[in-house]
Amino acid sequence: MEETFTFKPKYDLQDLLRIMQILRGEHGCPWDREQTHASIRKNLIEETYEAIEAINKRDDVLLCEELGDVLMQVVFHAEMASERGAFGFSDVADGICKKLIERHPHVFGDVKVSSSGEVLQNWEQIKSATKHRKTVSDKMQAVPRELPALMRAYKIQDKAAKAGFDWDDLDGALAKLPEETGELREAYRKNDRENALEELGDLLFSVVNAARFLDIDPEEALTAATDKFQSRFAKVEKLAASRGVSMPGAPLKVLDALWDEAKKQGSE
Numbered sequence: 262m263e264e265t266f267t268f269k270p271k272y273d274l275q276d277l278l279r280i281m282q283i284l285r286g287e288h289g290c291p292w293d294r295e296q297t298h299a300s301i302r303k304n305l306i307e308e309t310y311e312a313i314e315a316i317n318k319r320d321d322v323l324l325c326e327e328l329g330d331v332l333m334q335v336v337f338h339a340e341m342a343s344e345r346g347a348f349g350f351s352d353v354a355d356g357i358c359k360k361l362i363e364r365h366p367h368v369f370g371d372v373k374v375s376s377s378g379e380v381l382q383n384w385e386q387i388k389s390a391t392k393h394r395k396t397v398s399d400k401m402q403a404v405p406r407e408l409p410a411l412m413r414a415y416k417i418q419d420k421a422a423k424a425g426f427d428w429d430d431l432d433g434a435l436a437k438l439p440e441e442t443g444e445l446r447e448a449y450r451k452n453d454r455e456n457a458l459e460e461l462g463d464l465l466f467s468v469v470n471a472a473r474f475l476d477i478d479p480e481e482a483l484t485a486a487t488d489k490f491q492s493r494f495a496k497v498e499k500l501a502a503s504r505g506v507s508m509p510g511a512p513l514k515v516l517d518a519l520w521d522e523a524k525k526q527g528s529e
Contacts (some may be wrong), residue, residue: 496523
């Protein structure tokens, strides 16, 4: 039996759920029917980053579109789970509603708070209790390994700091940087790739520690540095082309001089 669908000027959530059922149905889309949770797991991350891009651009039209793409991923996974008899979209909605009510006792209960800081503290306490996380190690284990590495390191360091395992100040964190750099240099000198991998990780972990003391998001800092490099490199390319300098092929000394010139232009 062919799937039927009513076309209309304005659609809602129920229409989205129905469309996904049709796409996954017997007479639906071959590609959609072939997908599994694992095969499209990265799509959810990609769509989320595109939504973040829209937020950064302050583009409401684009944000509306990208949030729709994120919602579609949620509906897609919920439909696949429903087909297995695991759970459905209504269970997803029910779960998050109950969680929000439970973790906002100052709104839906009689708990009193005086600041957003207390709200966050209560949230973490309730979360730990409901997830049965009694130790700091339990809380660290709960930080997803799939997070971007800098973000995961920041979160785990923060949990360690709350347990009192931390440097006294920024100077202690910064002192680790030359130490870890020296160990990385030694691994490189010995051509020990396995140890170099470990020492590079230690160096990055120490950089995140310094970022935490400065209250700077290391992901944002690295993104800004990459943007700066990309912009400056584009200037170097233009300078090189205007002076007949070949890229690649030019000596590093020449390119360094162009880089310094591009850097100076950026500061003017």
